[in-house]
Amino acid sequence: MKTEVTVTSCVPFTTLQLDNLKNDLNKMHNGDFLLVNKIDKNLLGGFTVRVADWFFDASLSSQLSKLKQTLLLA
Amino acid sequence: MEKLGIQPIQLLAQVFNFLILMILLKKYLYKPILKMLEDRKKQIEAGLRNSEAAKQELEAAEKKKADIINKAKLEAGQILEEAKKIGKKLEKDIIEKAEKQAVEVIKKGKKELELERVQMEKQLQKQTVDIAMAMVEKVLQQSLTDQDQQTIINKKLKDFAKLTK
Numbered sequence: 711m712k713t714e715v716t717v718t719s720c721v722p723f724t725t726l727q728l729d730n731l732k733n734d735l736n737k738m739h740n741g742d743f744l745l746v747n748k749i750d751k752n753l754l755g756g757f758t759v760r761v762a763d764w765f766f767d768a769s770l771s772s773q774l775s776k777l778k779q780t781l782l783l784a
Numbered sequence: 785m786e787k788l789g790i791q792p793i794q795l796l797a798q799v800f801n802f803l804i805l806m807i808l809l810k811k812y813l814y815k816p817i818l819k820m821l822e823d824r825k826k827q828i829e830a831g832l833r834n835s836e837a838a839k840q841e842l843e844a845a846e847k848k849k850a851d852i853i854n855k856a857k858l859e860a861g862q863i864l865e866e867a868k869k870i871g872k873k874l875e876k877d878i879i880e881k882a883e884k885q886a887v888e889v890i891k892k893g894k895k896e897l898e899l900e901r902v903q904m905e906k907q908l909q910k911q912t913v914d915i916a917m918a919m920v921e922k923v924l925q926q927s928l929t930d931q932d933q934q935t936i937i938n939k940k941l942k943d944f945a946k947l948t949k
Contacts, residue, residue, distance in 0.1 A: 723937065727934075731941060756936050770924060771921075781916075
């Protein structure tokens with residue numbers, strides 16, 4: 711049974727990008743994954759990946775949020 | 785004596801009468817008067833003695849009164865002096881306490897001002913950062929093309945791939 715992976719981005723992933731990500735996920739978690747690409751303009755750029763409880767955030771909104779925290783703590 | 789007009793019998797009678805008068809006077813007049821005078825003298829002497837004693841008592845009382853007044857004056861002076869000392873000490877204590885309180889108030893005021901300044905700075909910093917972030921988000925939303933988005937995704941995928949190695 712394939713494990714569903716939610717990939718969220720501002721613009722749709724290309725097939726190549728999805729394949730590359732699937733390969734990397736296999737290396738990391740060693741499983742059979744079904745990638746579902748969702749669009750969310752609030753990410754501003756980049757993407758996020760969720761596999762069950764595991765979450766990876768490579769979005770620009772996340773980067774901006776970290777930058778904001780850094781500036782506020784400065 | 786007859787030549788001088790003096791009758792002996794008459795003279796003798798007069799002497800006798802005089803003697804009787806003297807005896808009667810002595811018995812009924814002189815003795816009571818003398819006794820009364822003696823009593824009066826004794827009364828006066830007693831009165832004088834009493835008067836002297838009263839005078840002495842009065843003098844003693846006056847002296848005692850003067851002593852009490854002097855002692856009271858002395859004690860009053862000591863009390864006044866003590867009160868002045870206590871008053872000065874109280875004054876000093878009150879001034880010291882007031883100065884200490886004033887220092888505390890100033891210190892507290894400075895601390896509150898500093899706290900307020902820091903809070904205002906933080907608030908201003910937060911507002912500035914919020915505005916800057918909102919501007920960046922707006923710029924990113926408006927300026928990034930689909931091609932740019934793809935470039936960013938490719939860059940992030942490369943970073944992700946590095947994590948798996």
